[in-house]
Amino acid sequence: MTTSIGAVLRSTGLATIDRALLARAEKPRVKVWAGSIAVGHEKRAKAYTPIRNARQMREMIEAAKLYERQTLAQRRTTTPRIRNGAIGQAGIQIIEFLARVIDYSTGALFPSLHTIMDGTGLSKNCVVQALSRLKDARIIDWFRRYEPVPDHAAQGAGPRIKQATNAYRFLFPAFLSKIFAARRRRGVAADPAPACEQYRQIEAARDMERMRDQLPLWELTREERDKRELADILASLGQAIEAKERESSASEDNRRRYLY
Secondary structure, three states: OOOOHHHHHHHHOHHHHHHHHHHHHHOOOOOOOOOOEEOOOOOOOOOOOOOOOHHHHHHHHHHHHHHHHHHHHHHHOOOOOOOOOOOHHHHHHHHHHHHHHOOOOOOOOOOOHHHHHHHHOOOHHHHHHHHHHHHHOOOEEEEOEEEEOOOOOOOOOOOOEEEOOOEEEEOOOHHHHHHHHHHHHOOOOOOOOOHHHHHHHHHHHHHHHHHHHHOOHHHOOHHHHHHHHHHHHHHHHHHHHHHHHHHHHHHHHHHHHHHO
8 A cells, every 4th residue: 555745744744844944944034023012102112201301401401411521521530532421422422313303292202213323423343342431421311113015015915014213312310410510519511522623622723714815705694704804904004104213214324423
């Protein structure tokens, strides 16, 4: 009595396993982080924190800068050449960028990594590391989100969802408020710009002045032309006065030689 190969495979379950493996290979892998919330359910998950006013955000940014300067000074006592404190200059840039794009009334804030990169000019690796430092410092937090995929864009079997941008929120930690309050009591609202930034601003102003001096009169604005003409008049007047003084001095010397 002969038995077909198909019957043997069906009896052992190998054919079912092969079909399951084939279906799994054809099924697209859905890359969605565990614990993600659906887009539109941020309010239910309390993913956003409304901002009371712009002053609250400015104080938080200034306090973050003070915190960065303090932690940088502490770290330089052991590592003199270190460049960043607890959150780094990249973290400050990200905070300032997020403060510009946040919806103050609802606290909605969901930029993508590429949006943050374009807004700050930082690389992806730098943005990811800075966000991690900000989260460790309890300055910001985020929730991962997912969104449905339209049927016409879906391929194969499986859930019709995909990963969406993160929902960010500011935590306004108490230690930043204490840092800002202590500095305000001392009468200083924020630290001055670093020496390198001050030097860069001075050099930029000098370059602008040199460029303006090289421009012809017809390319200058009316105000600049008036300033240039006044400067030329004053310069010529000064030269005339100096020449007159030299002539009088020379004549006085000649008179003295003649008398003595």
